[in-house]
Structure formats: C-alpha cells, structure tokens
Amino acid sequence: MGEGMTADNNHRIEDPIDVMPLIHKAFRAVSDRTEAMSASASTFEDISKLNESFGFWIKQIVYHAAVEDEVMTGPLKNVQPVRVPVQDNEDEHAALAGKAVELAEFIAQGKGAGLAESVRDAAFTLEDEQHKELEDRFHEVEAALAEVLGEKKITARTIRHIQSRVMGVRILELDHFENEEAFVISLVRDEIDEAGQLYMVRQLLIDESADDPRWVIDWVYSELNEADQALLKDLETRFQGAVALPV
Amino acid sequence: MTAEITNLDQPIDAMYLIHKALRGEADRTVELARCLEDGCSLQPFKLAFTAWATSIMYHAEKEVGTEMTKSIDETRKAAAHDPIERVKWAILEKEDDEYSRLLEGVMDVMTVLEEDIGATSVISRTKQHLYGQVIALRVAQEDHLETEEAMVLPLLRENLSPQCQLEVVGGLLIDRDADDQRWVLDWISQDLTAGENELLLALATRIEQLLPVA
Numbered sequence: 001m002g003e004g005m006t007a008d009n010n011h012r013i014e015d016p017i018d019v020m021p022l023i024h025k026a027f028r029a030v031s032d033r034t035e036a037m038s039a040s041a042s043t044f045e046d047i048s049k050l051n052e053s054f055g056f057w058i059k060q061i062v063y064h065a066a067v068e069d070e071v072m073t074g075p076l077k078n079v080q081p082v083r084v085p086v087q088d089n090e091d092e093h094a095a096l097a098g099k100a101v102e103l104a105e106f107i108a109q110g111k112g113a114g115l116a117e118s119v120r121d122a123a124f125t126l127e128d129e130q131h132k133e134l135e136d137r138f139h140e141v142e143a144a145l146a147e148v149l150g151e152k153k154i155t156a157r158t159i160r161h162i163q164s165r166v167m168g169v170r171i172l173e174l175d176h177f178e179n180e181e182a183f184v185i186s187l188v189r190d191e192i193d194e195a196g197q198l199y200m201v202r203q204l205l206i207d208e209s210a211d212d213p214r215w216v217i218d219w220v221y222s223e224l225n226e227a228d229q230a231l232l233k234d235l236e237t238r239f240q241g242a243v244a245l246p247v
Numbered sequence: 248m249t250a251e252i253t254n255l256d257q258p259i260d261a262m263y264l265i266h267k268a269l270r271g272e273a274d275r276t277v278e279l280a281r282c283l284e285d286g287c288s289l290q291p292f293k294l295a296f297t298a299w300a301t302s303i304m305y306h307a308e309k310e311v312g313t314e315m316t317k318s319i320d321e322t323r324k325a326a327a328h329d330p331i332e333r334v335k336w337a338i339l340e341k342e343d344d345e346y347s348r349l350l351e352g353v354m355d356v357m358t359v360l361e362e363d364i365g366a367t368s369v370i371s372r373t374k375q376h377l378y379g380q381v382i383a384l385r386v387a388q389e390d391h392l393e394t395e396e397a398m399v400l401p402l403l404r405e406n407l408s409p410q411c412q413l414e415v416v417g418g419l420l421i422d423r424d425a426d427d428q429r430w431v432l433d434w435i436s437q438d439l440t441a442g443e444n445e446l447l448l449a450l451a452t453r454i455e456q457l458l459p460v461a
Contacts, residue, residue: 114390118394121348140330140334141334141337143330144330144333144334144335144398145334145394145397145398147331148331148397149393149397153397157389157390157393160386160389160390161386163382163386164379164382164383164386167378167379167382167383168379168383170375170379171375171376171379174372174375175372175375178372
C-alpha cells in the first residue's frame with residue numbers, strides 16, 4: 001500500500017519498481033471517485049458526467065496494462081521457468097481491460113441499456129425453443145417493458161446496472177493490484193537490475209508516443225500526498241538521468 | 248425508499264408487501280457488506296444474508312410452478328393480441344427462469360463466503376467480493392420485482408378471481424410445511440408500517456377463513 005510505503009521509506013524509493021504502489025494508489029483514488037459518482041447518480045446526465053471520469057480511468061488502465069505487459073512481464077517471461085504470477089498478471093490485465101471496455105460500451109448504449117440487458121439475460125435462460133421464440137420478439141419485449149415501466153424506471157434500471165458493473169471493474173482492479181504487489185513486484189526486484197527497472201518505470205510514467213508525454217506521471221502526481229509526491233519527484237530525477245536501456 | 252402501500256385492492260396486491268420485505272432484506276445486507284471493516288466479525292453480515300437468501304428461496308419455491316401460473320386460463324392467453332399483453336404472458340411463463348437467475352446470485356455470494364473466508368489477511372478482498380456480489384444480487388432482484396410488478400401482477404389481477412388470488416397469496420404467506428406456519432407473515436411484518444401491517448393482518452384473516460390453518 002502507498003501509505004505503508006511512505007512510512008517505510010522517508011526520502012527515497014530504493015528499488016525503482018517500488019513506485020508501483022504509488023501508481024496503484026492513484027488508480028485507487030480515481031476508481032474510488034468513479035464508484036462514488038456512480039453510487040450517487042440518479043439521472044442520465046449524472047451518468048454522462050460519470051462517463052468522463054470513467055473514460056479517463058479506462059485510458060489509464062489500458063495504457064498501464066499494455067506497458068506492463070511489454071516492459072515488465074515481457075522480460076520476466078524470458079526467465080525460465082516462467083513463474084505463474086507472471087502469466088497470471090497478463091491474464092488479469094486482459095480481464096480488467098476487457099471488463100472496463102465492456103462497461104464503456106454499455107454506457108454508450110444510453111438510457112435503455114439496463115432494460116436491454118435484463119431482457120437479453122432473461123432470454124438466454126430460456127429453453128432453445130422458447131429462446132428462439134422470444135429472441136424473434138426481442139424488441140417487442142423491450143418496447144412493451146419500456147412503455148409500461150416509463151422513462152424514469154428505465155433510466156434507474158440502467159444506472160443500477162452501471163453501478164454494479166463499476167463495482168465489478170473495481171474489484172478486478174483491486175484484486176490485480178493486490179496480486180501484483182504481493183507476487184510480481186518481488187520477482188522484478190530479484191530478476192531485473194536498477195537500470196532495467198528505471199527504464200520500466202519511465203515507460204510506465206512517461207508516454208513518449210503522446211502529444212503530452214507527461215499525462216500519466218502528472219496524473220499520478222496529482223493523486224498523491226506531499227510525501228509521496230517527493231518520492232515520485234526523486235524517482236523521476238533518477239530515471240531522467242539514467243541513460244542505459246535494458247539488455 | 249419504497250412508498251407506503253395504503254390499500255390492497257385485490258388479494259394479489261399482497262405481493263407488493265412481500266416485495267417490500269425482500270427489498271428491506273436486500274438493503275440491510277448490502278449496507279452490512281458496505282460497512283465491513285478489516286478484522287471485524289462477519290457474523291452480522293452472514294445472519295442478514297441468510298435471512299435474505301432464505302426469503303428469496305422460499306418465495307421462489309412457492310411462486311414458481313404454483314397456483315400463480317397454474318391458475319391462469321390458457322384460453323385467455325391465446326386470445327391476447329395486444330403486443331404488450333403478449334409480452335406479459337411471455338414474462339409470466341418465464342418466472343421460473345427469473346428465479347433460477349436469482350438463486351444463482353445467492354449461490355455466488357455463498358461461494359465467496361465459502362472460498363474467501365478463512366485467511367484473515369484477505370479480509371479486505373473478501374469484503375470487496377461480498378459487496379460486489381450482493382450488489383449484483385440486489386440489481387437482479389430489483390429487475391425481477393420491478394418487471395413482476397409492471398407486467399405479471401396486472402395480468403394476475405385481470406385473470407384470477409378474488410378467491411383464486413386468495414389461494415395464491417395464501418400459498419405464499421402461510422408456510423403449511425413449517426412448524427411455525429406464520430413465519431412468513433412475521434418476516435414480512437418487520438419491514439412494514441403500522442398501516443401496512445393492518446392490511447396484512449386483515450388479508451391473513453381472510454386467508455384463514457378460506458383456508459383454515461391447521
């Protein structure tokens with residue numbers, strides 16, 4: 001956890017990979033905020049605002065997972081035999097990114113998304129014959145329910161489904177961070193030297209392909225308290241000064 | 248907050264009282280899951296969840312395949328031409344599947360309780376998983392209750408005689424297989440206002456007159 005890290009390392013992160021809990025702390029902050037926004041949402045306008053926060057969260061998740069797969073678990077897979085946590089880490093990234101993208105697509109469907117989902121889910125539980133019959137009348141069912149329930153209840157149903165899905169993404173994220181902090185970071189410490197770790201951390205925090213390469217590090221920085229910000233600043237000085245690329 | 252139910256025009260409207268109790272159980276369980284803290288006892292959560300799960304299972308067992316679906320005159324279904332009416336019949340027919348989905352949700356929570364509980368170091372993960380699963384179960388339950396209220400209850404009101412409705416509701420409210428046959432009434436009662444309890448009591452009296460409790 002980031003708090004523990006601050007207490008244990010007053011002035012400096014020894015192994016560069018130990019910046020990971022600080023990055024995870026930033027993720028927890030944005031996911032906490034998004035979950036709170038979804039919990040208090042009552043209109044679809046609230047969901048539009050939530051979508052902005054969620055879009056940013058997804059962008060960070062997708063970038064973070066892709067870079068980790070490339071520069072962190074990628075090199076670790078060259079260490080034979082490949083350790084279980086390394087493969088698990090990539091699988092968790094895929095699951096997390098998949099769930100997050102699914103949620104974004106769900107929100108994009110608009111106010112009727114919850115109704116469509118519940119009708120679809122119900123249809124899938126029917127026997128084949130009934131299933132086909134109901135599938136043929138899928139939109140009829142949706143339209144009839146929409147007419148009887150009314151717009152307010154339709155929106156409320158969609159919001160309920162979004163809240164549950166946000167919770168699902170958050171749980172996957174928390175599980176993943178916990179696993180990574182417990183099993184993967186120690187492997188990186190053991191198998192990758194400081195220069196390699198500095199390169200890895202730089203890739204995670206600085207996106208050279210972006211118009212604003214600092215969009216990740218500035219965001220992480222903004223989510224941290226002063227003590228953690230100082231640790232991050234020190235680490236940035238170290239990786240900016242490092243010239244060696246990993247072998 | 249569920250609105251106060253001020254009258255039961257027809258006996259089947261007692262379903263709104265049952266739904267209110269189910270929603271009350273869900274809210275209590277979700278709130279306890281939300282408030283779980285590292286290292287705290289899971290007992291209050293387990294008790295609340297057990298009460299909720301029991302009520303879902305009992306409701307599913309009694310509603311599914313009972314008078315509620317059996318008592319419907321099939322010729323009326325065949326005569327339904329209005330699209331909304333046809334969808335109502337279709338939804339009534341799949342009540343069993345809806346309950347299967349709810350019971351799957353109950354099993355998902357029980358799986359977390361069985362698999363994740365034990366190692367105290369994973370209590371925060373357990374909390375997240377429990378919270379996620381009970382939220383999902385409450386969403387599934389709310390979808391079901393809302394659909395039942397909008398589509399199924401109006402159909403039953405139109406197609407079942409008051410006496411038949413009393414029999415259906417009697418089957419739900421009086422557990423004739425239990426030592427304490429009135430436990431469902433007592434369970435519902437805890438989530439009702441004084442006025443709603445009076446409505447429930449009056450209905451129970453009518454049921455007992457029609458179908459005397461042993």
